[in-house]
Amino acid sequence: MTYAVLGAAGQLGRDLCPRLAGDVVPLTRGQADLARPAELADTLGALRPDVVVNCAAYNFVDRAETEPEAAFAVNAWGVRALAITCRQLDCVLVHVSSDYVFGLEDNRRTPYAEGDAPGPVSIYGLSKLAGEYLVRALCPRHFVIRTCGLYGVWGSGGKGGNFVETMLDRARQGRALRVVADQVCTPTYTVDLAAALADLVATGRYGLYHLTNAGCCSWLGFAQAIFQLEGLRPDLSPVTSREYGAAARRPGYSVLAPTASTALGLPPLRPWQEALAAYLRERQAKK
Ligand SMILES: NC(=O)c1ccc[n+]([C@@H]2O[C@H](COP(=O)([O-])OP(=O)(O)OC[C@H]3O[C@@H](n4cnc5c(N)ncnc54)[C@H](OP(=O)(O)O)[C@@H]3O)[C@@H](O)[C@H]2O)c1
Numbered sequence: 001m002t003y004a005v006l007g008a009a010g011q012l013g014r015d016l017c018p019r020l021a022g023d024v025v026p027l028t029r030g031q032a033d034l035a036r037p038a039e040l041a042d043t044l045g046a047l048r049p050d051v052v053v054n055c056a057a058y059n060f061v062d063r064a065e066t067e068p069e070a071a072f073a074v075n076a077w078g079v080r081a082l083a084i085t086c087r088q089l090d091c092v093l094v095h096v097s098s099d100y101v102f103g104l105e106d107n108r109r110t111p112y113a114e115g116d117a118p119g120p121v122s123i124y125g126l127s128k129l130a131g132e133y134l135v136r137a138l139c140p141r142h143f144v145i146r147t148c149g150l151y152g153v154w155g156s157g158g159k160g161g162n163f164v165e166t167m168l169d170r171a172r173q174g175r176a177l178r179v180v181a182d183q184v185c186t187p188t189y190t191v192d193l194a195a196a197l198a199d200l201v202a203t204g205r206y207g208l209y210h211l212t213n214a215g216c217c218s219w220l221g222f223a224q225a226i227f228q229l230e231g232l233r234p235d236l237s238p239v240t241s242r243e244y245g246a247a248a249r250r251p252g253y254s255v256l257a258p259t260a261s262t263a264l265g266l267p268p269l270r271p272w273q274e275a276l277a278a279y280l281r282e283r284q285a286k287k
Contacts, residue, residue: 004049006032006082007056011152011162012096016055016194021202025049029056034078041085051201052086053094054079057128061100062247064123075127076134083138092141094201097132099148099185099212100125103251111216111257114146114208122248132208141206145197146256148212149222152190153283163187164279167223171234181220181238185254186212189275191282196261196269205264210256213272225273229280 001022007013008026017026025047032043034056044052058064058074079095086093102112104119120126135142151162161169170177188211196211217225220238227234241250258268269275 001051002047002049003051003053004032004044004047005053005055006034007054010055011154012150012190012193013055014154015152015190016053016197019194019198020053021198022050032056034074034082037078037081037085040078040081041088044085044089044091048089049091051092051094052082053096053197053201054082055096057096059124061122061124061250064127065247068123068127071123071127072130075124076130079131080134080138083135083142086141087139090141092143092201092206093135093139094143094145094197095131095135096197097144097146098125098128099146099254099256100251101129101132101146102254103249106252108253111255112210113257113259114210115259121251124248125251136208143201143206144208145200146208146210147188147193148185148254148256149187150190150193151187151279153279153286154190163219163222164226164276164283167226168230168232171227171230171232174234176235176237177223178237178239178244179220179223180241180244180250181218182240182252183250183254184216184218184252186214186216186256187222187272187276188212188269189272189279191278192269192275196266199266200261200264203264203266207260209260210258211261211269212256212258213269213275215271215273216255217272222272222276225276226280229277 064071103121
C-alpha cells in the first residue's frame with residue numbers, strides 16, 4: 001500500500017506519516033499545493049499512490065472572514081481538484097474536515113452524529129463543508145474525517161503553535177489570561193487522531209466519520225486542566241465569545257459523536273484529559 005500525504009509538514013501530517021502501514025510519500029505545500037491543481041494532478045499522477053490523505057487546509061479561521069476567496073480556493077476548489085484527480089487515478093481519498101461545519105443550532109447540547117445536518121457559522125466552516133461535499137460527490141472511494149481542537153508537538157504552522165503551548169507561554173510570562181468559557185468541544189491530540197485515522201482507513205469502509213478524543217470541555221476548562229497538570233496558577237478568568245470578540249463566530253457546542261466508527265467495532269479514542277497528560281509528557285521528553 002502506498003500513501004501520499006498532503007500537508008505532511010503540519011501538526012497532524014507529521015504525526016500521521018509514521019503511523020500509516022505501508023510506503024508513505026510526505027508532500028509539503030511546495031510539492032503539492034491545493035491552490036495549483038494542474039501541478040497537483042501531475043505530481044499525484046507520477047506517484048500513483050493507492051491512498052491520498054489530505055491533511056492540508058487553509059485554517060486561518062478569523063482571517064477567512066475577510067478573505068473568503070483564499071479559504072475557498074484551498075478548502076473547496078483545491079479539494080475539488082484533488083477529488084477529481086483521485087477518482088481519475090482510482091485511488092482512495094482520505095480528507096480531514098472540522099467540527100466547524102456545525103454551530104448553527106444555538107441550543108444544541110448533545111453530541112453531533114455523522115448523520116446530523118451541518119450548519120456552519122463562519123466562512124472557514126463553510127469552506128470546509130464545501131470541501132466535504134465535493135469529496136463525497138466526486139470521489140466514490142473516500143473517507144471524510146471530521147475532528148476538533150487539534151494540538152500536537154509539531155504545532156500548527158498556520159496558527160503558529162497550538163492552544164496548549166499558547167497557554168503555557170503566557171502563564172510563564174506572568175500574563176493575565178482571558179479564556180472563552182462558552183464554547184464546548186473536544187480538544188484532540190494529533191497522535192491519537194493519527195493512530196485512529198490509520199486504523200479506520202485500514203478497514204476499507206469508506207464514508208463520513210467523526211474522530212476526536214472522548215468527552216468534552218470548554219476552552220476555559222481545557223486551560224484549567226493544562227495548568228493543573230503543569231502545577232501552574234496563572235491569573236485565569238472566563239470570558240464569553242462576545243467579550244473575546246474574535247472576527248469569526250465559533251460553534252457554542254461542537255462535540256462530535258464517533259457513531260460510524262463505533263458501528264464498525266473500532267474503540268473510542270481515550271478521554272481528552274488522558275490525551276492531554278500524554279501530550280505534556282511527550283513535549284517534556286522532546287525538550
Ligand atoms: N487545528 C485544529 O484545531 C483543527 C480542528 C479541526 C479540524 N482541523 C483540520 O485538520 C487538518 C489538519 O490541521 P492541522 O492542525 O494539522 O493544520 P496545520 O498544522 O496548520 O497544517 C496544515 C498544513 O497544510 C499546509 N497547507 C496550507 N495551504 C496549503 C495548500 N494550498 N496546499 C497544500 N498545503 C497547504 C500547510 O503548509 P504551510 O506550513 O506551508 O502553511 C500546513 O503544513 C486540516 O484539514 C484542518 O482543517 C484542524
